[in-house]
Amino acid sequence: GNSVTQMEGPVTLSEEAFLTINCTYTATGYPSLFWYVQYPGEGLQLLLKATKADDKGSNKGFEATYRKETTSFHLEKGSVQVSDSAVYFCALSDNNQAGTALIFGKGTTLSVSS
Amino acid sequence: DTEVTQTPKHLVMGMTNKKSLKCEQHMGHRAMYWYKQKAKKPPELMFVYSYEKLSINESVPSRFSPECPNSSLLNLHLHALQPEDSALYLCASSHGGQVETQYFGPGTRLLVL
Numbered sequence: 001g002n003s004v005t006q007m008e009g010p011v012t013l014s015e016e017a018f019l020t021i022n023c024t025y026t027a028t029g030y031p032s033l034f035w036y037v038q039y040p041g042e043g044l045q046l047l048l049k050a051t052k053a054d055d056k057g058s059n060k061g062f063e064a065t066y067r068k069e070t071t072s073f074h075l076e077k078g079s080v081q082v083s084d085s086a087v088y089f090c091a092l093s094d095n096n097q098a099g100t101a102l103i104f105g106k107g108t109t110l111s112v113s114s
Numbered sequence: 115d116t117e118v119t120q121t122p123k124h125l126v127m128g129m130t131n132k133k134s135l136k137c138e139q140h141m142g143h144r145a146m147y148w149y150k151q152k153a154k155k156p157p158e159l160m161f162v163y164s165y166e167k168l169s170i171n172e173s174v175p176s177r178f179s180p181e182c183p184n185s186s187l188l189n190l191h192l193h194a195l196q197p198e199d200s201a202l203y204l205c206a207s208s209h210g211g212q213v214e215t216q217y218f219g220p221g222t223r224l225l226v227l
Binding site (some may be wrong): 037049089100102104106 | 170204213219
């Protein structure tokens with residue numbers, strides 16, 4: 001079946017450090033891929049997405065490229081801020097029909113200190 | 115506008131109470147979802163409504179009862195809950211079509227005593 005695997009956290013960085021959170025997936029066909037962020041005490045916010053191979057999603061300085069050959073969608077940011085401290089979830093959707101469930105990774109907690 | 119609203123933000127209830135969670139979206143989305151999220155875990159899908167019809171029920175206990183009165187509203191009726199049902203309950207919606215992107219509400223934090 002379809003699945004998403006994320007690197008285990010927590011990830012602890014100093015402000016302005018480079019961030020990579022690894023995400024790989026298993027899916028048949030051509031899934032859409034997403035990164036969601038959850039700040040403490042809040043719901044999930046869509047951070048970025050990509051819908052086909054070699055697409056790059058980007059938002060708020062974060063980027064991720066859909067790599068079909070390595071079945072990966074790693075999240076990167078060149079210079080993290082304290083305000084980026086949150087839990088990051090990689091997810092896939094294997095169907096473009098309304099009502100298709102998302103498949104989530106386990107989440108990676110990022111803690112950034114000043 | 116990609117806003118999904120949920121009320122209440124917090125809810126404390128006893129095991130004999132009946133309460134309801136509400137979710138609303140005005141983006142014209144045709145699918146709405148309920149998820150349950152425990153601390154430090156990803157969201158777990160509970161129910162999916164597609165075009166106002168229940169399309170997925172992930173073997174959720176009958177003490178949780180979903181309702182979709184119209185395409186903009188989604189309710190979750192709670193009755194005789196257990197303390198282990200304490201969690202963050204998230205609502206989401208999606209349009210479908212070319213890219214199926216789900217947008218989440220802020221959640222209702224439920225505590226069952």
